[in-house]
Amino acid sequence: LPRNVSETFTGCPIIEYLDLSRNSLSEIPPVVKRLKYLESLQLQSNYIDFNLTSENLLPLKKLRTLNFGGTPIVAWTTPIPPLPLLVNLSLSDCSLTKPGPAPFEFPALEILDLSQNYNISLSQNTFTQLRKLKQLILRGCELSSWPTLPPTHFATIDLSGNNFTTLVNLEKQGVTVEVLNMSQNKIFEWDDPDVFLIHANNERFSNLESQFTSLRLEKNRFATPDVKSQKQAPNLHGKTHSSRRATWVQQVNLSLNSISAFTPAMLESLSSLAAVDLGGNHIDCSDCRTPALQSWLRAAGSTVKVLVLGEEGPLRCFLPASLEGAPVAAVQFDASACRDPTVRLRWALGLPLSVALSALLLFGALGFCYRTEVAYLVHLARVRASARRPADLGRCAYDAFVCYSGKNRKWVMRRLVPLLERRPQSYVLCLFDRDFRLGTHIVTNIIDAIEHSRKVIVVLTQHFID
Template sequence: MKLMVICIVVYLSLCVGLLPQCTTGSPTSGIKPFPKECIFVSDTFIDCRHRDLRTIPSGFPETVETLLLSYNSIHVITNESFHGLVNLVTLELHHNSISKLRSDFFEDQTKLQYLSLSHNQIGDKLPDDAFKHLRALEVLDLSYMNHGFTVLPLALQELIHLRSLNVSSNRLQSASFTPGVAFPALLELRLGKNQIESLQNEDFEALLNCNLDFLDLTENQISAIDSGVFHPIASIAELDFSKGLHPAAIPSLAEALTDYQVNALYLREIGLEIWNSNNFKNLRNSSLEKLDISFNNITTLDSGFSGLSKISSLIIQSSHVAHISNTAFSGLQLVVTLDLSGNDIATITDGMFSSLSNTRLKTLYLDSNKIKRIDASGGFSGLSNLHYLKISKNKIEQNFIGDEFKDLDSLEVLDMGVNRNISLSPDAFRLLKNLQTLYLNLANLKNITVVPSPFDKLSSLTKLDLSNNNMAALHKDTLSNLSYLETVYLQHNNLYNMWNETVYVPFLKYLRRLKHLNLCFNGFQNIPNDSLSSLHELETLLLCHNKISQLQDGVLDGLPLTTLDLGYNEINLINQTLIEPLQGSLQILAVSGNPFSCGCNLQWFRNWLDVTKVHVNDSSHMKCASPPEMRGKLVMDFHPERLNCDHLLPFYIWIIIGVGSGMVFVIVGLSVKFRFHINYCWNLVNARRRKYQRIKGEDRPFLYDAFVSFSNKDEDWVKNELVQNLEGEYGFRLCIHDRDFILGRKILDSIVEAVDSSRFTLCIMSTNYLDSHWCKMEREFAMANLIDRDVLIIIALGEIPEKKITKYYKLHRLMMKRTYLAWPDEPGVRRNDFWVKLRTVLREPELRVNNNVSI
């Protein structure tokens, strides 16, 4: 219970001190409760989106700079909602149900720069002073109002620093601002999806001298445009009338843009059916560079583009264009990009683009048409500056002989992919000597076995895509002249018969600068040893979705691979010899989808996965196929150490060995520490084995009255005092080792016999005695006899320091329990008493009881 209380206290402390989102107070001031409905990202950023809020929470810290309240159900803002938030810079309130705004709502937001109020219910009832305190506001979004504005609100007049204004999807009848209002900093104005029917000269007076990046007038109903409507605006980078202009208003629009600085004009999906260049003749003096008339119904281009001489980009996508005359693009002297994708062009006829001869055209998009053939007599003649040609996603069925690309001397990228049936003659690309990238994917190519190769003249080619063609064969020299080739895509073909056990076609042999090679989905069962050996710069090798069961040792040696994909093959083992040569360069490895055999042979690879820094893709699909007990389990869940693959002792045996070794060390340590005690026991046993039995019972006669245990350094005291006062006149028999021990007998045996043959053992205790090895042994034997009888008498001879005797634990303990005799320093009565007490103890055994001998 105490532990639980402590844990709760610690948790609450952490919440208060470290986790502001757990608290109910402000993370900064600690005064107001922080709204629990919101996410406190930082002191300056609070996210309250998607919280189903009905009102604006209170308690925001005044340090907040970004406050997100969008995607809720807020319908009321009050004076207190944003009170005190003086540092607010960004405020999102879009996708709510707000219907009313007043100036005092934003009284403290003098630093606010971004305000989004779109998708609310604010209408024409917006007060004229609603934004009077927001003088720093730069971006205002009032789009998609439920009730909508019918006129641009007067409240905008205070926002002189506004850079972006969005009032799209309202009910505006006019683009006119309130007279006298000015927005000198405005860069973006969005008026799309309103009900504007005309543009009048005074509409944009508020934008005097502005340089707009974008003016959006899309999805309106504009049919009339005054000639001076754009004159107040200094320039417009992009002007968009898509879905918002009646085709009949194009001449008036062109007149309004006469001598005007506009860069891009979008007239997408306005219902334009007939292209008439006269409609744009007034643009001849404008700066228009880009014209987009896509998604209209222009079936024929034949009248030219007079008046659009400065156009650099012309886009006519998905407009049902089927017929293009030889003069269709006359007048486009500066055109660089022409996009005709997604139309109904069926044939590239001779001279179709002759009106673009000697122009600056560099990029031509003809993809996603219905082209079946390209006229070999010169469908692209005159386009000598063309760099990029895209004719993919068509229906071309043609054998290319080379004349189809006449005059395309500068072509660098040719995309012919995704066509119906393309075949190549040896001269197919003979004129494209500067080509660098060629796409022929999904073109239903047949086997490229012709000699010479159709690619022989493409000596500058760096990228070639031949994927998804179901090709079964390439000649060994098909790519031999492409010495600068860096990227080859050959996936989704059937080239497996070129590399098998009996056939080896070295079609990659000469690609010494190749860096990226994709051979996935080809059915390869084998990758020959020499097939990749010449690719000294290869960085990416993709061999996925084949039938490879094993890569031979050395097949990848010497390759600076950073990415290797072997996924979805039939590989059950990744060898160390395969991966180790790539360790210095490899960054990404994909091997998922293979039937791994999760046994001892996979041990190296499995251990490598745990330590490698190489990114192994999609390890969730690296599964074991065998043995049966591992089938379907992840390779990462395979632990080879449990199999004893190295034939080492199991882990539990190592535990037993470790514990046993530890016990041995402990025993050895104890043996060293208590070596004397062990030695004593051993010698005692040996002595017993030699028939020196301990004398048991007090009724058995002893040989000696006392065995004297003393240090040789105390010998004078023993002979002159002890022997003189106990033997002779008093008749006691003492055992003195240097007098009574039998010569030639082992000292230890003599000690054991002497102790056991004596009624008492007198220990003459001195500092010399404590330092003596033999004295220690004699004392231990005597103390051992205390078990059966009380035999030990201690005589303290001289002063013995306390710290010295405490080193001998057993002796110290004994002396603490028993009274011992102390030899007086001075002759006299005390010495007489000493001898009387000693003789009494030796003579009267029945009087000897512990602690009854007194000094």
């Protein structure tokens, strides 16, 4: 549609659902205020310099859904009026640095999506008036501090893909939630055995244990302190499982972190849960805290469900190599090294390494240090081999792989991608921000992208050269 659509809908005054997404609109069309029966207005992915002036929304008293997702809002002069029936508001990926010129005031709002607004700044009263809010999505906003929320019960709070470094006790915030997603943050430790417990004097949480509450912490940076205890941790069997105390969270997902061992405080905090997922962690069964973990696993069977990547099964060792894959609870632990702190040092310094082992370690280290060059040589050999045989374009998953600087991401996503992926061209592009596999080495991703693309597009700018 053109930017001026003032006469487009004058003959349709009873429209209830209007989708104006993926057009060239630079503002909310004035004609919208005539549609007094409108319940849903979709304005996502519009002009790159959208000016949000909200006076055209004032007459829309029946509006329930308002979606600006993917529309870069460069000017927001007046706050959205407090529409009485608005339930769902999406402002995701709108290039916002703050959520409007004034706090949100929507008496019926239940779903608010502010995801993918990098470096957005939230004031203390941004959400305080949203008393009926059930779903708050702040995914990928690079937040590092907990937002101030109204004291209500949420169905979902999504804070994944941010920069949080510490675990937050929601009970202290006066907030209850069924699913709290804090995955893919930078949380690296917790050392409070009561972090999941409800304080006895908090009446608001007195009946929370009957509700299912899930905390997702997968793909964070949880790890175990480097200094290993030289004494065996106390046996927790019968201590923390005899009477399970009330918690503000029922299930915690700690999978795919870097936990190698558990301190007594960590185990005590997990003992209050109904279920915990510990899969994908590199458990070191030679750590001196292994006996405490074994005792906890044996005792947890009756009160805590231990999951491994979403399924019931035994937690297994990752280290040392001789015990890789063995169930942690069944490992015969040798505690002699933990009793004498000099034993490991004597073994490390007293036994000379053989020449063969030294050579093996040397080649292994060289292979690790130059793994990028090795991957390049392998790819070069594949290219030369493929040059001798006819190209099989049928195996290409993409029309083109786009190579560009991260500083040019906005131009690529707003200009290049819409131009090529929309009709009539409808090309399939491979973008590293969108299509690269997580957890795979960057060189491997680039090689796979080139091999499975018909062409390569290089966005050659000064940022790319630098």
